[in-house]
Amino acid sequence: SQKIEQNSEALNIQEGKTATLTCNYTNYSPAYLQWYRQDPGRGPVFLLLIRENEKEKRKERLKVTFDTTLKQSLFHITASQPADSATYLCARQNQAGTALIFGKGTTLSVSS
């Protein structure tokens, strides 16, 4: 069955540094991957979608890559700020194409 794994439960970095979060998937390459931010006690908020044929996508301080050889997506936040502290989730489509499967998330803490 297709899986999506975010191996790091937590990541702690200092303000101003670049945070890099990893998402790995198994089996076939999904047509796209999505990244979301979730704050405690809140629903996730969509950040970026990257398609299989897009190696890299950017949005302000965010950058996402998609490596079909490594079966991996990297999510970068440059010039990180304490306000970036949250849990970040990656998601892929299920095989039937009817729903999203979410990883467990990586909780990022940015200290000032």
Add this chain to the structure above:
Amino acid sequence: GAVVSQHPSWVICKSGTSVKIECRSLDFQATTMFWYRQFPKQSLMLMATSNEGSKATYEQGVEKDKFLINHASLTLSTLTVTSAHPEDSSFYICSASVGGVSYEQYFGPGTRLTVT
């Protein structure tokens, strides 16, 4: 951007009672809405996919007679937890998409259910 609301934001009920949670897309029409459950420190687990005007599709292991889903209009889906038990206590989140799962999903703020 697209806004999804949920009501109530939290609810406490007694074991054996039923609870209804509403999910509304406020500024767009959603042909498909999704219901998730999230336990502490866990990922979102899809419970069911709700299509307007038709029966919901439940994920394996989710009891459809216990978690009743109704999607009567393009802007409203409801989840009713029937005969709730303490193990049903969780964070329930809905999402809606303008174009199915190929597009970003807009999530509601979630409903914290506590069954005593």
